[in-house]
Amino acid sequence: xxxxxxxVARLSGVSTATVSRALRGLPGVGGRTRELVLQAAKALGxxxxxxxxxxxxxxxxxIGLIQPxxxxxxxxxxxxxxxxxxxxxxxxxxxxxxxxxxxPKRQRFKARDLVGKVDAVLVLSLFFDKQEEAELRSLGVPxxxxxxxxxxxxxxxIDDGQAAAQACRHLITLGHKTIGHLSxxxxxLCPFAPSQRRRDGWKxxxxxxxxxxxxxxxxxxxxxxxxxxxxxxKRLLDRRPDITAIMASSDExxxxxxxxIRERGLAVGRDIxxxxxxxHDLGRPFGLTTVAQPxxxxxxxxxxVALKAIEGDLALKTIIFPTTLIERATVGPPPAGRIR
Amino acid sequence: xxxxxxxVARLSGVSTATVSRALRGLPGVGGRTRELVLQAAKALGxxxxxxxxxxxxxxxxxIGLIQPxxxxxxxxxxxxxxxxxxxxxxxxxxxxxxxxxxxPKRQRFKARDLVGKVDAVLVLSLFFDKQEEAELRSLGVPxxxxxxxxxxxxxxxIDDGQAAAQACRHLITLGHKTIGHLSxxxxxLCPFAPSQRRRDGWKxxxxxxxxxxxxxxxxxxxxxxxxxxxxxxKRLLDRRPDITAIMASSDExxxxxxxxIRERGLAVGRDIxxxxxxxHDLGRPFGLTTVAQPxxxxxxxxxxVALKAIEGDLALKTIIFPTTLIERATVGPPPAGRIR
DNA sequence: CTGAAAGCGCTTACAG
DNA sequence: CTGAAAGCGCTTACAG
Numbered sequence: 001x002x003x004x005x006x007x008v009a010r011l012s013g014v015s016t017a018t019v020s021r022a023l024r025g026l027p028g029v030g031g032r033t034r035e036l037v038l039q040a041a042k043a044l045g046x047x048x049x050x051x052x053x054x055x056x057x058x059x060x061x062x063i064g065l066i067q068p069x070x071x072x073x074x075x076x077x078x079x080x081x082x083x084x085x086x087x088x089x090x091x092x093x094x095x096x097x098x099x100x101x102x103x104p105k106r107q108r109f110k111a112r113d114l115v116g117k118v119d120a121v122l123v124l125s126l127f128f129d130k131q132e133e134a135e136l137r138s139l140g141v142p143x144x145x146x147x148x149x150x151x152x153x154x155x156x157x158i159d160d161g162q163a164a165a166q167a168c169r170h171l172i173t174l175g176h177k178t179i180g181h182l183s184x185x186x187x188x189l190c191p192f193a194p195s196q197r198r199r200d201g202w203k204x205x206x207x208x209x210x211x212x213x214x215x216x217x218x219x220x221x222x223x224x225x226x227x228x229x230x231x232x233x234k235r236l237l238d239r240r241p242d243i244t245a246i247m248a249s250s251d252e253x254x255x256x257x258x259x260x261i262r263e264r265g266l267a268v269g270r271d272i273x274x275x276x277x278x279x280h281d282l283g284r285p286f287g288l289t290t291v292a293q294p295x296x297x298x299x300x301x302x303x304x305v306a307l308k309a310i311e312g313d314l315a316l317k318t319i320i321f322p323t324t325l326i327e328r329a330t331v332g333p334p335p336a337g338r339i340r
Numbered sequence: 341x342x343x344x345x346x347x348v349a350r351l352s353g354v355s356t357a358t359v360s361r362a363l364r365g366l367p368g369v370g371g372r373t374r375e376l377v378l379q380a381a382k383a384l385g386x387x388x389x390x391x392x393x394x395x396x397x398x399x400x401x402x403i404g405l406i407q408p409x410x411x412x413x414x415x416x417x418x419x420x421x422x423x424x425x426x427x428x429x430x431x432x433x434x435x436x437x438x439x440x441x442x443x444p445k446r447q448r449f450k451a452r453d454l455v456g457k458v459d460a461v462l463v464l465s466l467f468f469d470k471q472e473e474a475e476l477r478s479l480g481v482p483x484x485x486x487x488x489x490x491x492x493x494x495x496x497x498i499d500d501g502q503a504a505a506q507a508c509r510h511l512i513t514l515g516h517k518t519i520g521h522l523s524x525x526x527x528x529l530c531p532f533a534p535s536q537r538r539r540d541g542w543k544x545x546x547x548x549x550x551x552x553x554x555x556x557x558x559x560x561x562x563x564x565x566x567x568x569x570x571x572x573x574k575r576l577l578d579r580r581p582d583i584t585a586i587m588a589s590s591d592e593x594x595x596x597x598x599x600x601i602r603e604r605g606l607a608v609g610r611d612i613x614x615x616x617x618x619x620h621d622l623g624r625p626f627g628l629t630t631v632a633q634p635x636x637x638x639x640x641x642x643x644x645v646a647l648k649a650i651e652g653d654l655a656l657k658t659i660i661f662p663t664t665l666i667e668r669a670t671v672g673p674p675p676a677g678r679i680r
Numbered sequence: 681c682t683g684a685a686a687g688c689g690c691t692t693a694c695a696g
Numbered sequence: 697c698t699g700a701a702a703g704c705g706c707t708t709a710c711a712g
Contacts (some may be wrong), residue, residue: 017685048706055395056705285598389688687707
């Protein structure tokens with residue numbers, strides 16, 4: 001019932017080998033022969049069985065996209081762009097989530113689920129420990145890491161420390177002296193996470209400007225969601241009512257901070273300034289000042305690096321994109337009465 | 341180099357047929373034999389080749405997830421939940437986007453890209469025309485539609501008309517009489533889209549209460565993003581400065597509306613109320629009043645329906661989830677001076 | 681430029 | 697309960 005390569009071969013009067021070569025545009029097929037085959041295939045509505053072709057060739061034409069949780073904006077945006085890039089190149093995108101809903105602990109990556117199913121892998125925002133890295137290696141396909149650096153692999157991302165510094169400098173330039181920080185919690189599975197680097201950026205910048213950066217100004221959460229940012233901000237404001245600005249490690253946390261500040265009857269951008277990092281799509285309606293990273297570009301680029309690796313270009317690449325300060329309404333000078 | 345079923349057979353001293361049966365837990369294998377096989381497989385670290393097993397069995401153990409654009413919150417949340425549900429059942433999720441960035445026109449669905457790759461398909465928020473439906477049918481696998489109803493297929497969603505009515509009634513109860521609407525544009529590919537039904541809900545409810553629902557109160561956009569909501573609201577306010585409330589067809593549009601209203605120096609929830617539909621994660625920090633739909637449940641349920649269909653339960657199901665009014669800060673009574 | 685044939689690594693009637 | 701063997705539908709040296 002379904003048409004096979006043999007049917008095409010019969011109709012065009014050649015062997016299946018020739019059909020295979022002709023259809024894939026391989027060299028060494030006569031012009032006239034190719035024509036014939038193409039016509040026959042079209043007439044029969046032939047589509048090669050991807051699974052048979054995978055078994056025979058050892059290539060799956062699909063890519064694994066591994067990430068913590070694709071429902072969050074940053075991940076889904078990267079995935080979207082990567083998927084489109086892969087599809088244009090004839091590859092399918094197989095998504096694989098390792099959720100961390102409950103906090104820093106997440107499920108371990110098991111290569112077993114992906115072995116023999118993908119030609120390459122993209123890993124987003126996940127640091128792999130020794131064991132997971134061994135699993136990854138056992139897949140035997142190239143991998144590129146996005147957001148998190150992993151030794152021995154290509155990497156696409158931003159300079160998280162710089163991004164944080166950029167955010168802090170903006171606040172400092174406006175006159176802020178007591179700057180709180182909402183950070184992502186360090187966790188054992190991911191000691192070099194972006195959140196960690198962003199915290200370092202905050203600390204180093206405040207230190208450089210001789211400003212306070214004690215632990216009491218830093219409030220850490222497990223995952224960097226708006227609701228965690230909200231709760232963290234309430235704690236932070238209870239502890240340090242003297243802060244005039246908050247630098248959130250992500251835009252979503254910044255949005256939660258805004259909610260908490262407003263609930264106290266304070267005006268965001270006047271009583272307390274808030275700056276985020278990421279460049280979230282919804283930052284604009286929020287009026288959120290932020291340091292934006294080029295998310296879509298990272299998705300496309302990471303996919304391109306993976307594609308090149310599949311084609312044999314295994315050279316390790318590190319591609320760091322610049323970030324951009326976007327000034328909107330949530331940051332202003334500190335309120336006159338509260339400058340020390 | 342990679343271990344095959346034959347290696348396991350040899351080590352355990354049985355045939356490959358027995359290994360295959362034992363490993364898959366099929367009946368008709370001796371207890372002791374099964375033991376032996378399991379041990380051998382474990383000792384060798386055997387993982388069956390998914391592509392070989394697919395070719396032989398005709399089942400791929402993966403599901404196609406077709407949607408417009410997975411970077412948007414609603415889609416990515418559904419995908420996330422569906423993927424997790426599928427993975428637990430031993431299925432991979434193959435995502436397939438048909439972007440509509442530029443407006444209502446999108447790429448047509450081509451079955452060719454998916455044929456032989458999936459055991460079932462989930463379609464989100466996409467209406468398939470005759471031609472696409474034929475393509476889908478040619479895939480020869482069960483499909484379930486989420487958000488959009490498609491004749492002849494199982495469907496998981498909400499009652500969009502009711503959701504809109506619920507939102508309108510809330511505004512009317514508070515005393516609003518001139519209620520604008522931000523709607524998603526009807527497009528030829530998708531005449532029965534949720535946005536269309538939501539608009540109908542708005543119209544019918546206002547009519548029932550003898551309130552104005554002329555076209556000048558309705559502002560349609562191509563895709564329902566925050567920035568389109570922002571622009572639409574500006575046009576709406578220019579044309580109808582007398583409105584006291586806006587019902588947006590999606591939360592993202594509502595967020596854009598809030599931005600536009602604030603830019604005019606008006607207070608959201610006092611001068612102009614705004615209500616959305618969806619229950620977006622970021623509605624809370626926005627203080628957005630909305631009619632929420634259970635997004636995660638829909639994702640899980642749709643996946644379960646697909647899984648059952650794969651197992652032979654082809655009965656058509658229609659599962660409609662209730663929506664819930666969530667009162668927050670963007671809706672209040674109309675300003676006293678402006679009630680007619 | 682083209683074909684015959686082996687091989688990819690499983691699963692599944694069919695026999696016993 | 698178990699095995700021999702065909703078959704799934706391609707691709708790829710190898711010969712010519």
